[in-house]
Amino acid sequence: MDMRTALRGWFGAALFALAASAQGQLVIGQVAPLSGVLASTGKQMVVGGDIYFKHVNATGGVHGQQIKVLVVDDAYKVDETVRLTREMLVRNEVVALYGFAGTANITKLLQDEILEQGGAALVAPYTGGESLRNPFNPWIFHVRAGYADEAEHMVQQLTTLGMNRIAVMYQDDGFGKAGLAGVEAALTRRKMKLAASAGYERNTDKVDAAVKTIKAADPQAIIMVAINRPAAAFAKQYREAGGGGQLLNISVVDPAEIVKLAGLKNAHGLGVSQVVPYPFMANIPVVREYQELLKKYAPNEQINYTSFEQFLGAKVLVEGLKRAGPKPTRAKVVKALEGMERFDLGGWSVGYSPTVRAGSKFVEVTVIGASGKLLR
Helix, strand or coil: CCHHHHHHHHHHHHHCCCCCCCCCEEEEEEEEEECCHHHHHHHHHHHHHHHHHHHEEEEEECCEEEEEEEEEEEECCCCHHHHHHHHHHHHCCEEEEECCCCCCHHHHHHCCCCHHHHCCCCEECEEECCHHCCCCCCCCEEECCHHHHHHHHHHHHHCCCCCCCCCEEEEHHHHHHHHHHHHHHHHHHCCCCCCEEEEEEECCCCCCCHHHHHHHHHHCCEECCHHHHHHHHHHHHHHHHHCCCCCECCCCCCHCCCCHHHHHHHHCEEEEEEECCCCCCCCCCHHHHHHHHHHHHHHCCCCCCHHHHHHHHHHHHHHHHHHHHCCCCCHHHHHHHHHHCCCEEECCCCCCCCCCCCCCCCCCCECCCCCCCCCC
């Protein structure tokens, strides 16, 4: 059984739930990449929300109502995201959207005014694209910092270490170009320019040309704006070609997957920016809660930044549902979320308002250590 079949089996029951009456349920829609190049990430996205929603349901639900999440697979394809979101928003019982992925995917939802027409909040999308933050739109409630924030932090760290020849390898779409623009802006603020930049085609791991271009420029550091497979392919090919620059990647990768795909020798020392707290050490209450619920509801899953981020997003959404009252509508959920000016999730906070949808600016850089584990 392949991953796509397994995932559809895992979540397939949700597809039939809406055929029955949704009375007594709060229905949430999630469009996630459960197949294709982002499938491993999509699985972790769903796991993170699932363990928290199960916990809420097991402890009485929200105002006595059970949360039901409809999860469907867009394979990280923009047209599928659009089609599936339209289908969800036709259903009146869907009170909010949660945990979508892809800058280009969600940008298209805004361009086609699908979120505006549907009037539903989209909470915790797995993207830091600036096009989803500026200009301001009222529908998307971000839990993570933006790619511009991540780029600024990485460039600051590199230049502090004396590295001024910085290159970018990026996915040639809205996601990658957002990260590229963030790095260019951070360098411009320091009166610096890119040493080189090279893209690769979306939904592929064809990075040969990018490796050649960037290695020829001999940068001291390369910031990758890439997802798991192409990031791993670049690290492997660049190292095997003799490239010695410091490698970093934006936050949307799973370091364990990078090690698996690229090999520890090639992945060792790779820096990964992070936009939520370190989930491997239970030193704040929300991390302890995440670890306990992961063990309880998904005992075969490992601690993972992606599932933790979506766990935090699920907590934000549930708080919005609670504040929306016993009979929440899409409009009430939007109003409730924007009233959460400072919400403490358990030692880590987000904040929204009628004019603010970026809940956090938190960024830190982690490194893949000699054992393959992620170190702070």
